[in-house]
Amino acid sequence: MAGVRVASDKALMALVVAVLVMCGGGLAAAASNLVPAVYVFGDSTLDVGMNGPLPLPYGIDLPDESLPTRVSNGFNLADYISRELGFENSPPAYESLKPNTSHQILRGFGGVSYASGGSGILNTTRIMNNSISLAEQIDLFAATKLQMTQYARGKGSVAALDERLAESLFLISAGGNDFFRHIQSLCWRPCLPTFRANLLSNFTNHVQTLYGLGARRFGIVGVPPVGCVPLLRKITLGGGCLDYANNIVREFNTLVAEMMANFSTDPEPHGMMYSVGSAFNVLMNFTNDPVANGFTVVNSACCGDGRFGAGTFCVKNATVCENRADHLYWDFAHSTQATAEKGAAIIFAAPVEEGFAAPINFQQLVSPSHGSGGFSSA
Ligand SMILES: *[C@@H]1O[C@H](CO)[C@@H](O)[C@H](O)[C@H]1NC(C)=O
Ligand SMILES: *[C@@H]1O[C@H](CO)[C@@H](O)[C@H](O)[C@H]1NC(C)=O
Numbered sequence: 001m002a003g004v005r006v007a008s009d010k011a012l013m014a015l016v017v018a019v020l021v022m023c024g025g026g027l028a029a030a031a032s033n034l035v036p037a038v039y040v041f042g043d044s045t046l047d048v049g050m051n052g053p054l055p056l057p058y059g060i061d062l063p064d065e066s067l068p069t070r071v072s073n074g075f076n077l078a079d080y081i082s083r084e085l086g087f088e089n090s091p092p093a094y095e096s097l098k099p100n101t102s103h104q105i106l107r108g109f110g111g112v113s114y115a116s117g118g119s120g121i122l123n124t125t126r127i128m129n130n131s132i133s134l135a136e137q138i139d140l141f142a143a144t145k146l147q148m149t150q151y152a153r154g155k156g157s158v159a160a161l162d163e164r165l166a167e168s169l170f171l172i173s174a175g176g177n178d179f180f181r182h183i184q185s186l187c188w189r190p191c192l193p194t195f196r197a198n199l200l201s202n203f204t205n206h207v208q209t210l211y212g213l214g215a216r217r218f219g220i221v222g223v224p225p226v227g228c229v230p231l232l233r234k235i236t237l238g239g240g241c242l243d244y245a246n247n248i249v250r251e252f253n254t255l256v257a258e259m260m261a262n263f264s265t266d267p268e269p270h271g272m273m274y275s276v277g278s279a280f281n282v283l284m285n286f287t288n289d290p291v292a293n294g295f296t297v298v299n300s301a302c303c304g305d306g307r308f309g310a311g312t313f314c315v316k317n318a319t320v321c322e323n324r325a326d327h328l329y330w331d332f333a334h335s336t337q338a339t340a341e342k343g344a345a346i347i348f349a350a351p352v353e354e355g356f357a358a359p360i361n362f363q364q365l366v367s368p369s370h371g372s373g374g375f376s377s378a
């Protein structure tokens with residue numbers, strides 16, 4: 001009998017330990033993480049499977065088949081920014097947190113990605129038919145927060161949840177697809193003023209909605225130089241970047257920085273902090289100075305055929321380059337894993353004087369760490 005008791009005590013202990021580990025993993029940031037959680041919003045630059053699986057050659061360099069495919073050969077910007085913060089990779093896609101079990105609700109505490117390829121700042125920008133707009137992504141975060149709040153209320157720790165969200169990083173990268181749509185519309189100068197005003201007012205609205213939901217640390221990645229992607233180079237005479245696209249993107253990025261500065265000095269957004277990372281300057285730097293940045297091909301897609309590898313999509317039978325680490329672009333419009341890794345490191349830590357983030361870099365945004373927000377398993 002005594003033997004049986006010992007065994008069942010051991011089993012009970014094992015269960016208790018397992019539950020603590022599980023809850024600890026779901027609720028408390030590991031001591032090495034710089035923020036309790038990351039919540040990710042935006043487009044294909046950050047998407048980790050929200051739109052469902054992508055077929056090979058996408059994900060060809062992912063080390064593990066169980067990882068959802070990014071719009072890349074491997075990992076993306078969300079993964080590398082999350083790694084800089086001490087996480088293993090990007091938080092999981094909201095879609096992968098279904099079905100709605102309590103364990104998965106708990107995972108909301110560890111961060112969630114809502115980023116969806118083909119989405120834009122405007123509701124009407126929907127490049128893929130399953131793209132989820134930024135407004136819808138924020139609605140999904142509101143639903144996640146509701147679930148977390150219900151859980152926290154049960155534990156009497158709603159204040160700790162608010163503190164936890166305030167300390168978490170809200171990572172946003174959106175706008176590239178809106179500019180693609182604008183370019184495709186072929187209504188350039190005449191449509192630009194309204195387009196730009198709508199883009200800015202909608203983006204402002206999104207940031208303010210997130211603030212209203214408890215976000216306080218905004219890591220915004222500006223719009224990349226969309227005029228330089230293989231798809232648009234293909235239509236310029238000399239194969240250079242499409243200057244019109246780059247110029248209007250640059251102007252918009254300046255407006256976003258100004259909007260964030262305005263918003264953060266607004267008397268109401270108390271305790272808000274932000275950094276605007278310049279994907280534009282990072283990618284232009286790589287493009288203008290490939291060798292110094294370890295690239296050999298900065299104008300053609302690795303995966304695809306035709307002019308600049310952008311005559312076809314990156315499909316099953318497409319040509320795929322061998323030297324993927326030397327290429328800036330993976331397909332007609334998206335960066336390689338190598339680009340994402342180097343870009344994340346620069347946006348995270350390059351000194352502000354170098355112009356890759358303002359008014360502070362991401363490292364300054366997340367430091368000093370204020371702990372786990374109170375949801376420890378202790
Ligand atoms: C998930 O759970 C919440 C609250 O527990 C509930 O309101 C919601 O309907 C559920 N969603 C699904 C898809 O089951
Ligand atoms: C969505 O796109 C896929 C592939 O591009 C296509 O097969 C499907 O019919 C589309 N669905 C709708 C509702 O348009």
Ligand SMILES: *[C@@H]1O[C@H](CO)[C@@H](O)[C@H](O)[C@H]1NC(C)=O
Pocket residue numbers: 123135136139
């Ligand atoms: C965008 O869509 C959301 C629903 O996801 C809606 O609440 C919002 O009013 C829409 N915004 C505009 C400007 O149409």
Ligand SMILES: *[C@@H]1O[C@H](CO)[C@@H](O)[C@H](O)[C@H]1NC(C)=O
Pocket residue numbers: 122123124198199201202205
């Ligand atoms: C957002 O963009 C739409 C057009 O797509 C526009 O009607 C609306 O006024 C814009 N602003 C806001 C705050 O929603």
Ligand SMILES: *[C@@H]1O[C@H](CO)[C@@H](O)[C@H](O)[C@H]1NC(C)=O
Pocket residue numbers: 255256258259262
């Ligand atoms: C920032 O605030 C200034 C002063 O109120 C205003 O003139 C400007 O238009 C604002 N900029 C943006 C992008 O909101």
Ligand SMILES: *[C@@H]1O[C@H](CO)[C@@H](O)[C@H](O)[C@H]1NC(C)=O
Pocket residue numbers: 284285288289354
């Ligand atoms: C790239 O950035 C580095 C660091 O700011 C700078 O030294 C270098 O001149 C830049 N190169 C180009 C081509 O912009």
Ligand SMILES: *[C@@H]1O[C@H](CO)[C@@H](O)[C@H](O)[C@H]1NC(C)=O
Pocket residue numbers: 305317318319
């Ligand atoms: C891939 O297959 C499609 C049709 O299945 C064909 O049109 C295209 O030319 C093929 N591409 C290559 C590079 O063979």
